[in-house]
Amino acid sequence: MNARWSISGAASARELGLAHRGACAIASGNGLEVVRLAFARLSAGEHPLDACVAGVTLLEDDPDDVSVGYGGLPNARGEVELDAAVMDGPTHRAGGVAGLREVRHAASLARDVLRHTDHALLVGEGALAFALDRGYRRESLLSPTARTAYETWRRERDALGREPTGLLSDEDRWMLPDTHGAGPPIPHTHGTVHCGALALDERQAACTTTSGLSWKMPGRVGDSPIVGAGLYVEQGIGSAGGTGRGEAALQSGAAHQVVRLMAHGLPPTDACVALLTHVIDQTRDPRLLDARGLPAFNLTMYALRADGAFGSAAIYEGYFFAIGAESGPCLLPSVGILPRPGA
Numbered sequence: 001m002n003a004r005w006s007i008s009g010a011a012s013a014r015e016l017g018l019a020h021r022g023a024c025a026i027a028s029g030n031g032l033e034v035v036r037l038a039f040a041r042l043s044a045g046e047h048p049l050d051a052c053v054a055g056v057t058l059l060e061d062d063p064d065d066v067s068v069g070y071g072g073l074p075n076a077r078g079e080v081e082l083d084a085a086v087m088d089g090p091t092h093r094a095g096g097v098a099g100l101r102e103v104r105h106a107a108s109l110a111r112d113v114l115r116h117t118d119h120a121l122l123v124g125e126g127a128l129a130f131a132l133d134r135g136y137r138r139e140s141l142l143s144p145t146a147r148t149a150y151e152t153w154r155r156e157r158d159a160l161g162r163e164p165t166g167l168l169s170d171e172d173r174w175m176l177p178d179t180h181g182a183g184p185p186i187p188h189t190h191g192t193v194h195c196g197a198l199a200l201d202e203r204q205a206a207c208t209t210t211s212g213l214s215w216k217m218p219g220r221v222g223d224s225p226i227v228g229a230g231l232y233v234e235q236g237i238g239s240a241g242g243t244g245r246g247e248a249a250l251q252s253g254a255a256h257q258v259v260r261l262m263a264h265g266l267p268p269t270d271a272c273v274a275l276l277t278h279v280i281d282q283t284r285d286p287r288l289l290d291a292r293g294l295p296a297f298n299l300t301m302y303a304l305r306a307d308g309a310f311g312s313a314a315i316y317e318g319y320f321f322a323i324g325a326e327s328g329p330c331l332l333p334s335v336g337i338l339p340r341p342g343a
């Protein structure tokens with residue numbers, strides 16, 4: 001482990017997660033209602049993949065969640081582009097869509113890729129054509145709130161003129177540094193929802209869906225639709241998923257690593273911490289480091305082991321995850337590896 005920092009916080013959540021056994025749904029901190037619904041569906045005997053998708057669809061329909069589905073923040077041209085994937089433990093099959101426009105239910109469409117094609121990922125126009133073939137509704141995904149935020153971001157970006165700071169070059173505005181905590185007036189967001197589910201009969205599945213990085217370069221795809229990065233499931237071992245800076249998850253094979261670490265015996269929280277420790281240590285680009293030399297972004301990982309033990313960790317303190325289980329849905333603190341700047 002890197003000597004620059006030490007692990008803190010969430011001791012009770014870690015113990016709670018380690019002690020838990022049996023059916024369970026886990027989700028990112030925006031997923032309290034997601035796990036409530038997913039666990040109810042699991043309890044009714046539904047397939048865990050359908051339970052996950054039903055849960056995250058709540059957020060894809062929610063205009064107040066600006067990170068997912070309808071109401072998600074758009075790319076630099078004001079177009080909402082969605083990424084999503086699902087993975088089924090028993091069949092070890094996955095389905096995903098990336099750069100999907102004008103169809104809000106990206107998670108359901110990813111499940112359709114899994115169930116109705118021989119492929120694992122459809123992108124852009126092809127994903128949209130598949131959606132329309134399957135009868136999905138075509139609509140604008142830009143909510144009034146997201147449009148206002150976009151217009152504000154455009155005004156502020158344009159006000160930077162030709163003297164932006166922190167860019168790769170004067171011409172290259174795609175390299176704006178990521179922010180954690182204090183940053184530009186309208187910070188970029190990597191908001192996303194991940195949901196993993198363990199059924200009563202021990203089948204496992206997972207789903208991750210997002211509008212991705214706000215104000216992103218058109219065509220930019222994050223970790224969410226990529227199997228092994230934004231989600232991964234291995235029946236009999238466990239599931240994992242992540243939210244936060246997708247590039248960091250992609251470059252570390254994040255979800256796959258967490259599941260493999262569990263396969264080698266690490267408890268869920270420790271597997272998340274180990275992966276994130278690796279991410280911190282591998283973050284060397286000065287553009288991605290803050291004044292302390294620490295990552296200027298966050299990544300949060302969620303893990304659900306085959307026996308029902310669960311855990312979550314984040315690069316920074318202050319993040320939460322949702323659990324749906326017998327005792328009812330609750331939010332728990334993710335183990336934070338680094339203190340927040342200024343804390």
Ligand code: GLY
Pocket residue numbers: 190191192210211212213221222223224242243244245246247
């Ligand atoms: N983790 C979501 C994204 O970076 O697109």
